[in-house]
Amino acid sequence: MKTKALRPYLEAPAATLLVVIAGFITNRENPCFVDLRLHPFLFIVIFIASWYGALPGRFAGTISGLAYVAGVYYREGVYSPRLIFEFNTYFLPVVFLFAGALLGEVRERFKQKELAAERRAGDLEEKFRAAEDHIKVLKYTNAELGTAVAGNFSTFSVLYEAAKKLDTRDRGEFFRAVD
Secondary structure, X not given: OOHHHHHHHHHHHHHHHHHHHHHHHHOOOOOOOOOOOOOHHHHHHHHHHHHHOHHHXXXXXXXXXXXXXXXXXXXXXXXXXXXXXOHHHHHHHHHHXXXXXXXHHHHHHHHHHHHHHHXXXXXXXXXXXXXXXXXXXXXXXXXXXXXXXXXXXXXXXXHHHHHHHHOXXXXXXXXHHHO
16 A cells, blocks of 8 residues: 555554544543543544545544543443433534544545546547647648648649540640640
8 A cells, every 4th residue: 555545544543543532631531532522633634534535535534533431431430221222422422523524524525526527538638639640730731731732833734725626626736725
């Protein structure tokens, strides 16, 4: 895998870890900002999914969701069955995962449309180059015809004389006109 392909898979955990560290610095009892509704993890998911695409968006949503659930369990301090079945414990992680998947799919569609537009632009450039070459050939041919026929007055005079002699139907006159 290229380094560029690995970037989102390194950025998502790193950003999540930075948010958790900031949470530990500001509030040791609630390091994952569990009480916030507009959660910092959501911004991470939105950024990764909208920048890199579907699979990295899902990965960022999963990492953020796991970190959020771990933060909920850390804040409670007791691992009780009540927490496992509570709606608020898993609502935001599902939102993270859904946002990552949805925005990632939107980004993938834009990437596909961008590649299709680039291919069409390349095809059009190729057609324009071919048309320019064709125009150059036509201009050259036109110039050659202009110098060969239109520029040569004797050609017109020979044709005119031959046409005039055709009226007489005399072969000898016709051949003298062509010479």
